[in-house]
Amino acid sequence: xxxxxxxxxxxxxxxxxxxxxxxxxxxxxxxxxxxxxxxxxxxxxxxxxxxxxxxxxxxxxxxxxxxxxxxxxxxxxxxxxxxxxxxxxxxxxxxxxxxxxxxxxxxxxxxxxxxxxxxxxxxxxxxxxxxxxxxxxxxxxxxxxxxxxxxxxxxxxxxxxxxxxxxxxxxxxxxxxxxxxxxxxxxxxxxxxxxxxxxxxxxxxxxxxxxxxxxxxxxxxxxxxx
Amino acid sequence: xxxxxxxxxxxxxxxxxxxxxxxxxxxxxxxxxxxxxxxxxxxxxxxxxxxxxxxxxxxxxxxxxxxxxxxxxxxxxxxxxxxxxxxxxxxxxxxxxxxxxxxxxxxxxxxxxxxxxxxxxxxx
Ligand SMILES: C[S@@+](CC[C@H](N)C(=O)[O-])C[C@H]1O[C@@H](n2cnc3c(N)ncnc32)[C@H](O)[C@@H]1O
Numbered sequence: 042x043x044x045x046x047x048x049x050x051x052x053x054x055x056x057x058x059x060x061x062x063x064x065x066x067x068x069x070x071x072x073x074x075x076x077x078x079x080x081x082x083x084x085x086x087x088x089x090x091x092x093x094x095x096x097x098x099x100x101x102x103x104x105x106x107x108x109x110x111x112x113x114x115x116x117x118x119x120x121x122x123x124x125x126x127x128x129x130x131x132x133x134x135x136x137x138x139x140x141x142x143x144x145x146x147x148x149x150x151x152x153x154x155x156x157x158x159x160x161x162x163x164x165x166x167x168x169x170x171x172x173x174x175x176x177x178x179x180x181x182x183x184x185x186x187x188x189x190x191x192x193x194x195x196x197x198x199x200x201x202x203x204x205x206x207x208x209x210x211x212x213x214x215x216x217x218x219x220x221x222x223x224x225x226x227x228x229x230x231x232x233x234x235x236x237x238x239x240x241x242x243x244x245x246x247x248x249x250x251x252x253x254x255x256x257x258x259x260x261x262x263x264x265x266x267x
Numbered sequence: 268x269x270x271x272x273x274x275x276x277x278x279x280x281x282x283x284x285x286x287x288x289x290x291x292x293x294x295x296x297x298x299x300x301x302x303x304x305x306x307x308x309x310x311x312x313x314x315x316x317x318x319x320x321x322x323x324x325x326x327x328x329x330x331x332x333x334x335x336x337x338x339x340x341x342x343x344x345x346x347x348x349x350x351x352x353x354x355x356x357x358x359x360x361x362x363x364x365x366x367x368x369x370x371x372x373x374x375x376x377x378x379x380x381x382x383x384x385x386x387x388x389x390x391x
Contacts, residue, residue, distance in 0.1 A: 151280050
């Protein structure tokens with residue numbers, strides 16, 4: 042599928058009706074989602090015929106796109122039923138037969154569950170700006186345990202060096218594919234403007250051939266409770 | 268919820284649960300869909316799954332048919348077998364029903380094909 046065709050398909054994906062700020066619910070735009078997925082497919086061949094998971098799938102733009110690009114199975118996982126209902130409608134709308142949805146808290150996956158069950162994990166995780174600091178790294182680590190080929194994720198450019206340090210510790214390769222600008226509704230930042238641009242990295246994480254799953258017990262994250 | 272998905276779910280996070288697998292299926296609505304057959308994908312998935320749990324799940328939904336109870340060691344060349352596995356894994360969907368923890372009886376609802384695996388704070 043050509044990039045233009047994918048982008049116009051994804052323009053019809055329904056998005057959050059009443060986004061929940063504390064879950065950091067904002068969709069990846071069709072423009073960005075189509076470019077991410079097209080790169081994953083054509084440059085790295087990590088979608089066609091693959092077992093794919095989308096962590097924090099929201100309304101499913103990445104999961105739907107991955108299915109359209111030939112993923113054998115795609116699993117969209119989100120904590121929020123309202124978001125999943127919209128994903129479900131989208132999946133029906135596109136008549137996708139290989140998109141499964143699960144309501145689950147990604148940060149509470151039992152240790153070792155789904156270790157290396159998937160080929161590819163894609164995500165636009167919560168950035169951890171809503172009293173949930175560290176959730177982005179927890180999503181990343183969970184994804185890295187699940188995947189055998191690669192994890193594709195979006196992270197604030199400001200955290201790049203931190204992520205580089207962590208991935209080095211974990212023995213995982215990291216490649217910044219591109220730098221994006223995200224136009225977030227102002228509710229996601231403590232700003233007065235209508236919306237605010239933030240710099241985001243689109244990153245591919247992959248494994249050296251000797252890779253073993255990362256121990257989940259090493260809980261080096263901080264989840265601040267309300 | 269396809270049976271491949273059922274094979275991935277546990278209630279292990281519940282307090283006091285050891286294995287939490289396989290979850291019992293109580294279905295009130297089951298549907299069959301046609302999915303493109305990809306022998307390479309099915310072959311790759313089989314070693315990652317719990318075959319007994321898959322057979323049990325299929326049997327409880329009455330769709331085991333003549334799927335063998337054990338995996339033929341030479342299955343990648345056995346197209347008939349792979350087609351049966353494909354059908355059970357990917358073409359049978361639980362639309363409405365419940366998944367039940369084998370140890371505690373805790374129920375996880377399935378609505379519109381989406382299993383809800385969330386736990387309350389006091390359950391973990
Ligand atoms: C930035 S949005 C991205 C949505 C979608 N992936 C997209 O690209 O359009 C983050 C998503 O993560 C979900 N989420 C937040 N915390 C979660 C958790 N603990 N477990 C699972 N999903 C979570 C939110 O409901 C939201 O849909």
